[in-house]
Every structure is written in C-alpha cells, then in structure tokens.
Amino acid sequence: MTDAFLADAQSVGNLWHYVGKLLRLRWVIFYSGFRRAKLRGKIGTIVLGLLVLGGLAFAFTLSFLLLRLLRSPGLEQFIGDTGLLLAGVPVLIVSAAFVGILLTSFGVLLQALYLAGDMDFLLSAPVPLRAIFIAKLLQAILPNFSLILLFGLPVLYGLGASEGYNVLYYPLVLLVLALLALAAAGLASLLVMAVVRVFPARRVAEVLGFLVAILSFTCSQSGQFVRFSNISNDQATRAFTLLNHLNSPWSPLAWSGRSLVDIGEGRWLSGIGLLLLTLVLTGGVFALSLATAERLYYSGWARVQVSTRKKRAIHTRRPVAAQDRELTAAVNRAIPSALRAIVVKDFLMLRRDIRNMSQLVTPIIMGIVYALLLIRSGGQPPAGRGEAPPAVMELMKNLMVYGNVGISLFVSWLLLSRLAMMGFSQEGKNYWLLKTAPVSTATLLSAKYLVAYLPTLVLSWGFLVAISLVQRASLGTLAFSLVVVALTIAGTAGLNLTFGVVGANFDWEDPRRISQGSAGCLSALASMVFLVISLGLFFGPAVLIKSLGGSEAFSQLIGLALGGAASLACAFIPLWLVRRRVSRLGEA
Amino acid sequence: MNDTGNPPLIETKNLVKHFGDKIAVNNVSFEVYEGEIFGFLGPNGAGKTTTIKMIVGLLQPTSGTVKVAGYDVQTQPLLAKASNGYVPDTPNLYPKLSGRELLRFVGDLYELDHQRVERRIDELLNLFDLDQAGDDPIDSYSHGMQQKTALAAALMHDPRVLVLDEPTVGLDPRSARMIKDMLRQMANRGAAVFLSTHILEIAERMCDRIGIIDKGELIAVGTMAELRSLGKGETSLEDIFLSLTGGAEYAEIAEVLR
Numbered sequence: 001m002t003d004a005f006l007a008d009a010q011s012v013g014n015l016w017h018y019v020g021k022l023l024r025l026r027w028v029i030f031y032s033g034f035r036r037a038k039l040r041g042k043i044g045t046i047v048l049g050l051l052v053l054g055g056l057a058f059a060f061t062l063s064f065l066l067l068r069l070l071r072s073p074g075l076e077q078f079i080g081d082t083g084l085l086l087a088g089v090p091v092l093i094v095s096a097a098f099v100g101i102l103l104t105s106f107g108v109l110l111q112a113l114y115l116a117g118d119m120d121f122l123l124s125a126p127v128p129l130r131a132i133f134i135a136k137l138l139q140a141i142l143p144n145f146s147l148i149l150l151f152g153l154p155v156l157y158g159l160g161a162s163e164g165y166n167v168l169y170y171p172l173v174l175l176v177l178a179l180l181a182l183a184a185a186g187l188a189s190l191l192v193m194a195v196v197r198v199f200p201a202r203r204v205a206e207v208l209g210f211l212v213a214i215l216s217f218t219c220s221q222s223g224q225f226v227r228f229s230n231i232s233n234d235q236a237t238r239a240f241t242l243l244n245h246l247n248s249p250w251s252p253l254a255w256s257g258r259s260l261v262d263i264g265e266g267r268w269l270s271g272i273g274l275l276l277l278t279l280v281l282t283g284g285v286f287a288l289s290l291a292t293a294e295r296l297y298y299s300g301w302a303r304v305q306v307s308t309r310k311k312r313a314i315h316t317r318r319p320v321a322a323q324d325r326e327l328t329a330a331v332n333r334a335i336p337s338a339l340r341a342i343v344v345k346d347f348l349m350l351r352r353d354i355r356n357m358s359q360l361v362t363p364i365i366m367g368i369v370y371a372l373l374l375i376r377s378g379g380q381p382p383a384g385r386g387e388a389p390p391a392v393m394e395l396m397k398n399l400m401v402y403g404n405v406g407i408s409l410f411v412s413w414l415l416l417s418r419l420a421m422m423g424f425s426q427e428g429k430n431y432w433l434l435k436t437a438p439v440s441t442a443t444l445l446s447a448k449y450l451v452a453y454l455p456t457l458v459l460s461w462g463f464l465v466a467i468s469l470v471q472r473a474s475l476g477t478l479a480f481s482l483v484v485v486a487l488t489i490a491g492t493a494g495l496n497l498t499f500g501v502v503g504a505n506f507d508w509e510d511p512r513r514i515s516q517g518s519a520g521c522l523s524a525l526a527s528m529v530f531l532v533i534s535l536g537l538f539f540g541p542a543v544l545i546k547s548l549g550g551s552e553a554f555s556q557l558i559g560l561a562l563g564g565a566a567s568l569a570c571a572f573i574p575l576w577l578v579r580r581r582v583s584r585l586g587e588a
Numbered sequence: 589m590n591d592t593g594n595p596p597l598i599e600t601k602n603l604v605k606h607f608g609d610k611i612a613v614n615n616v617s618f619e620v621y622e623g624e625i626f627g628f629l630g631p632n633g634a635g636k637t638t639t640i641k642m643i644v645g646l647l648q649p650t651s652g653t654v655k656v657a658g659y660d661v662q663t664q665p666l667l668a669k670a671s672n673g674y675v676p677d678t679p680n681l682y683p684k685l686s687g688r689e690l691l692r693f694v695g696d697l698y699e700l701d702h703q704r705v706e707r708r709i710d711e712l713l714n715l716f717d718l719d720q721a722g723d724d725p726i727d728s729y730s731h732g733m734q735q736k737t738a739l740a741a742a743l744m745h746d747p748r749v750l751v752l753d754e755p756t757v758g759l760d761p762r763s764a765r766m767i768k769d770m771l772r773q774m775a776n777r778g779a780a781v782f783l784s785t786h787i788l789e790i791a792e793r794m795c796d797r798i799g800i801i802d803k804g805e806l807i808a809v810g811t812m813a814e815l816r817s818l819g820k821g822e823t824s825l826e827d828i829f830l831s832l833t834g835g836a837e838y839a840e841i842a843e844v845l846r
Binding site: 332428433440 | 644645646647648665666667669670672674676678680681682683684685689692693694695696697698699700702725727728741
C-alpha cells in the first residue's frame with residue numbers, strides 16, 4: 001500500500017467519502033437481503049413500507065386535529081391561556097426527540113459497536129476510525145430520526161403555518177432536530193462504553209431487551225385502568241403546567257425550541273442568540289463525544305471489564321442426613337434421572353436467560369390487569385342498556401362466578417404458547433446433546449410436557465385462589481375450578497407441545513426469535529378453540545342446570561366428566577400422533 | 589473381527605445420505621475396531637461431518653446401516669447412543685449452565701449413579717483444568733474451554749466409542765497434547781476412537797488407521813503403510829492426501845507464483 005493512499009485515507013477531506021462508502025455498504029446489505037428474500041419476506045417489507053406511509057398520513061391528520069384542538073375556545077376554557085402551550089410545543093417535541101434518540105440509540109449502538117461482530121473487520125480495513133464511528137452513529141440515528149420526523153415534523157410545520165411563522169423557521173426546524181439527534185447519539189455512545197466497561201455487552205443487551213419489553217407492555221396495559229372521561233379541569237391544567245416546566249429558560253433543551261419560536265415570530269436577536277448557543281452546544285457535545293468514544297474504544301478501555309461480581313466461594317458439600325438420602329433415593333426411583341435432568345435443566349435455562357423472562361412475565365402482567373378489572377366489576381355482568389331479559393342476565397351472572405377460571409386459563413394460554421409451543425425449539429443449537437444421548441422419545445416428550453405444565457399450573461392456580469379469596473367464592477366452587485383449570489391446562493399443553501414438535505426450529509441466536517413459521521399461529525388458534533370447547537363442556541352443564549334450579553354438585557360432576565375426557569384426549573392423542581417426528585427433529 | 593481378533597465397535601455398511609438431489613455420502617463402508625484410533629480425512633464438504641452425524645444418531649441415513657458397539661443406530665438407538673461419546677466441531681453447549689451443571693445434566697441423561705456423577709465431574713474438571721471455572725456459566729468460557737467442556741461431557745459415561753469432529757481446533761498446544769495423550773490411553777483401554785481432522789500431522793502420528801473421503805465416497809482406508817502403497821511413491825500423509833483428493837495441482841500453482 002502506498003504512502004499516498006494512506007495519506008488520502010487519513011485526510012479529513014475524505015472522511016465523508018468513507019462515511020458514504022460505509023453507509024452505501026449498509027444499503028447494499030439491505031437491498032441484497034431484500035432481493036434474495038423469499039416472496040413472503042418481500043411482501044412483508046413492502047407492507048411495512050406501506051404501513052409507514054399510512055403512519056405519515058395518520059401523523060398529518062393527527063397534527064391537524066391537534067392544532068385545531070389547541071385553537072379551540074373550549075380548550076381555552078378548560079386550561080386557560082393556550083398561547084403558552086403553543087409556544088411550548090416546539091420545546092416539547094425537540095426535548096422528546098433528544099431524549100428519545102438518546103435512549104433508543106443506546107440499544108442500537110450497543111448492538112452496532114459490541115455485538116454486530118463487524119467492528120474488527122472494519123477497524124482492520126484502511127478506513128479512518130472516525131468514519132467508522134460516524135457511520136455507526138448515523139446508522140443508530142437514522143431509523144429513529146425518521147420516526148421523529150414522521151411524527152414531529154407535521155406538528156412543527158403545522159404550528160408554523162397556523163401561527164404564521166417566518167419562512168426561516170422551516171429549514172431551521174430540520175437543522176435543529178438533526179443537530180440534537182447527533183448530540184444525543186454521541187452521548188449515547190459514551191453511555192454505552194461506560195456501561196460496557198462494567199457489565200458484559202451481551203448481558204446489558206439482555207437486560208435492556210427485558211426492560212424495554214416489560215415497560216412497553218406495562219404502559220400499553222395500564223391504559224385499561226385510565227378513565228379519560230373522569231379527568232377534571234384541575235388535573236388537565238396541572239398536566240399542561242407540567243409541560244410548561246420543560247420550557248424553562250435555564251434548560252439547554254428549551255433553548256433550541258425557543259430559538260425556533262423566536263425566529264419564527266421575528267424576535268431576531270434572542271432567536272439567533274439561542275440558535276447559535278444550540279449550534280455550539282450540540283456541535284461541541286457531538287464532536288467531544290465522538291473523539292472520546294473513538295479513543296475509549298480504540299484504547300480498549302471499554303472492552304476491559306471491571307468485575308463487579310465476587311468470585312463465588314467453593315461450596316463444600318455438607319453431609320446428607322439419612323432422611324434426606326431416603327427422600328432423594330425415593331425421588332430418583334420414582335422419576336427417571338434423564339427426565340429429571342431435562343426438567344431441571346430447562347427450568348435453570350428459563351430462569352437464567354433474562355431474554356426469556358419478558359415472554360414469561362407478560363402473561364403475569366396480563367393476568368394481574370384482568371384480575372383487577374374483574375375484581376373492580378364486583379363479579380357483576382355489565383348491565384349494558386338494561387334491555388337484556390332477566391333470564392339472560394341470570395345466566396351471565398352464573399357464568400361470572402367462573403370468571404376467575406377464565407382469567408387463570410387466559411394466563412395459562414399465554415404462558416403455554418411460550419413454554420410448550422417452544423419447548424423443543426428452545427434447545428436451539430444445543431439439541432445435539434439430547435439427540436445423541438440415550439433418551440427415549442417418551443422421556444423427552446414427558447420432560448418437555450412437565451416443563452410446560454407444572455409452572456403453568458402453579459401460576460394459574462395462584463391466580464385462581466387469589467381472585468377467589470378476594471371474591472369470597474365458595475369452597476365448592478373453588479375446588480371445582482381448580483380441577484377444571486388443571487385438566488384444561490393439561491389439554492392445552494398437549495396441543496401446544498404437539499405444534500411445538502411439528503414446527504420445531506433450532507436455528508436461532510436470540511430466544512425472542514425462536515418462533516418461526518405458521519406453527520405458532522396454528523397452535524394459538526387450535527388451543528384457543530380447544531379452550532372455548534372445553535370450557536363449554538366443563539361449565540355448560542353447571543350453568544344450565546343451575547339456571548334451571550338443579551343440583552350444583554351434580555351439574556359440576558357432569559361437566560367434569562365431559563370436559564375432563566376432552567382435556568385428557570387433547571393432552572395425549574396429538575402427542576401420540578407426532579411421536580415419530582421427535583426422533584427426526586433437528587435433521588433438516 | 590480384525591487381525592488381532594478385536595470386534596468392530598463402529599461398523600458402517602453401504603451408508604448413503606442424500607440432501608434433496610445432492611449426494612452427501614455415497615456407499616461408505618468401514619469398521620473401527622476395539623483399541624483403535626481411526627482418522628477420518630477429507631477436503632471441505634467431502635461428507636465427513638455427515639458421516640459422523642449418522643454414526644452418532646444425529647442424522648438418519650438414506651440407506652445403509654451403522655452399528656455402534658454391535659447395536660444398530662436406527663433400530664436400537666438407545667443402546668447404541670449409550671455406548672457413544674460425541675464431540676462436535678462447534679461446541680454448542682447450554683450457555684446459561686455452569687460447566688459443573690452441564691456435566692451433571694449429561695451424567696443424568698446417561699442414567700449414571702448420582703455418586704459416580706459427582707466423582708466423575710470432579711475428576712474431569714480437574715483433568716481439563718476447568719475446576720476454577722466449573723461454577724461459572726458456559727457463556728463466559730473461551731472457545732477452548734468450551735471445547736474442553738464438550739470433551740468432558742463426552743467422557744462422562746466412559747464410552748466404549750468416542751467420536752470426535754475436529755477435536756483440537758481452538759485448543760492451546762498444552763490442551764491439544766493432553767487430548768491426544770488421553771485418546772491414546774482410551775484406545776489402550778479398549779475403546780474405539782473415531783476422529784476427523786484437517787491437521788494431517790495429528791492423523792499421521794496418532795491414528796492406527798486412516799480413511800479418506802472425497803465427494804461423499806470413501807476413496808482409501810488403511811494404515812499409513814497401506815496408504816503409501818496406494819500412492820505414486822509419496823511418503824507423507826499430506827502428499828498421499830493431495831494425490832488422492834486431487835489437490836496436488838495447487839502445489840504446482842504455488843510453485844509458479846513463487
């Protein structure tokens with residue numbers, strides 16, 4: 001390689017040429033992936049593109065409605081002067097964009113710098129280090145920046161149009177958003193390096209994935225409790241005052257928004273002053289972050305972890321008491337050691353891999369939300385417009401007695417779609433260990449069945465008992481419900497595990513991407529249909545005979561016989577039908 | 589039986605494997621006897637790993653039979669697998685288990701007595717110099733440590749047949765030497781060791797007999813002396829291998845480039 005080439009590669013003038021090259025490489029990877037994708041994948045990408053366009057149209061409509069609402073006299077009566085609120089809109093959007101990009105870039109940069117695996121290749125190529133970092137930062141920003149433009153720009157431009165802002169306002173909005181995005185990404189890169197210095201990158205990614213999944217799911221479900229119709233004037237005013245606090249003259253984030261409003265309204269001196277301050281601050285933060293991040297990464301500072309974990313002491317085995325020995329021996333005799341080993345191993349893997357936890361915690365959150373809603377309703381069916389005949393209301397009331405069973409089974413349905421449906425797939429590339437071991441199909445199926453069935457049963461019974469205690473259900477109803485839940489879960493687990501065998505996928509890296517193909521959807525559908533039918537068989541006789549004035553105990557016995565037979569059939573027959581497939585799993 | 593009266597512990601007969609239209613393994617037959625180290629060589633994509641996967645029960649042959657310790661892998665899979673120990677080329681192990689937990693899991697899969705499992709774990713962790721890391725999760729292990737853990741797992745039940753796919757890849761010279769010594773000890777104790785490798789020096793020095801597979805077909809089997817007699821006067825295994833698998837022309841190209 002010539003000196004001239006090296007000098008050329010290192011010159012600042014050519015920096016953006018290399019950045020362009022690296023970004024073009026990303027585009028080539030995306031385009032090549034799209035071109036070689038199966039037809040289904042191509043259609044999916046096109047549909048996604050159309051959805052984004054639909055989102056754009058939605059954002060425009062939303063901003064139009066929002067601005068009309070802000071100018072409405074009704075709102076003025078409700079919260080007072082809207083002028084302050086309108087002036088705070090750019091500050092709000094710009095601040096949200098900064099914080100949003102800072103948080104989302106953290107995850108993307110963690111992946112791009114430490115987990116993607118292409119950094120070593122890029123660093124060994126004759127490409128300036130700075131170009132690599134800028135390309136990585138742009139890569140982290142671009143998707144989120146597009147989203148922010150998608151939702152923020154219509155509002156900001158709509159505001160400018162409605163308030164008659166100066167024409168300079170429009171390009172400056174773009175410039176300010178871009179600078180803030182760069183500064184946020186720069187800070188995110190430093191944050192990534194500080195965190196990776198202490199914790200392993202893969203572990204951080206796992207925890208981050210778990211937190212994001214749980215937080216977004218909790219936020220989406222918390223909407224169930226909000227009663228917007230009950231919001232008072234006072235509460236609304238307080239919420240808007242809180243928004244105005246963002247527009248503090250001492251907040252650097254507010255300077256950028258205020259500069260836009262001031263320039264838009266023709267207050268040139270303060271507007272240009274604040275804009276210059278924003279330019280210097282964001283540019284400085286970006287340049288400083290970039291230089292520091294490069295140095296920290298290249299020097300290896302961020303790769304050398306400071307161990308925060310204490311070395312575990314070596315456990316000395318305490319002598320086992322004779323009673324314990326007998327108990328262990330009895331358990332060993334009762335349960336084949338291979339079956340026990342697979343069950344214990346699966347529980348350990350599920351508990352320790354935090355990436356699994358978001359999928360396992362989701363059903364619990366759903367269960368808690370719906371249990372609270374049921375308890376809040378007081379176990380009474382919704383009255384509607386009060387036109388339903390009394391007989392129907394009585395039937396509904398009898399059915400509501402078993403509402404707790406419905407919630408418990410809903411939780412179990414969600415949980416089993418993970419534990420049973422993915423029981424085999426979760427083995428992933430480690431499946432060779434089981435396949436080369438002398439483990440029979442029956443043992444393997446039994447172990448996977450127990451791994452799905454036991455925790456689901458415990459959790460569902462926990463929900464059932466808790467709700468029944470709050471609702472003060474009778475002991476007889478509780479006992480009947482416990483048996484119903486145990487049997488129904490047995491059937492659902494059998495069905496899900498069967499689909500798990502049929503659609504087993506061992507080729508994955510991230511447990512959140514285990515599910516592949518149509519088996520998952522079919523499994524969810526089939527188990528839902530089974531749930532409806534089995535509940536009809538369990539509760540149909542109980543509700544009907546009770547409504548007709550018959551004996552409750554007798555009706556429950558009939559229900560148990562019918563529903564129990566259906567559940568046990570679903571627990572065993574589908575698995576028996578796919579037993580031959582088990583020995584061929586992993587041979588694709 | 590071979591000349592010394594030892595029975596075959598691995599026996600393949602007319603083994604064939606198709607993947608769609610592609611023939612990965614074609615009519616492969618060989619035996620590996622008690623007390624023998626058998627080296628399995630071949631260029632990339634020749635069918636080595638496919639053959640190994642059929643021996644250990646990971647793949648069903650399209651036709652032909654495989655017997656391990658006298659048991660048919662297809663009709664008596666549990667008995668055949670109970671005699672086998674397998675180390676794959678890529679040691680995919682449960683990343684969230686510790687080395688100790690993994691070995692305990694494997695011991696239980698092979699239905700070993702609890703006390704024997706614990707004793708064996710301590711022995712193997714000590715042997716492979718993993719006793720300090722035994723309680724750490726496997727995802728914190730280096731490639732070499734994972735390779736050694738996979739080997740320890742294969743040895744948990746003291747198998748009569750040991751099948752290894754590229755066992756020395758990623759190991760430091762000390763560990764590689766230790767594994768080579770251990771394989772020889774196992775063979776001396778009467779086990780059959782079947783290993784595939786690209787390092788011809790290892791095959792030449794360690795293996796009692798060598799099989800060479802190319803394009804799915806077994807093109808040569810025998811001791812070093814027997815392989816030499818097949819060639820055109822070559823003395824080293826490398827030359828014999830290149831002569832048989834058609835790689836000798838690359839040496840000429842390299843000469844021209846020089």
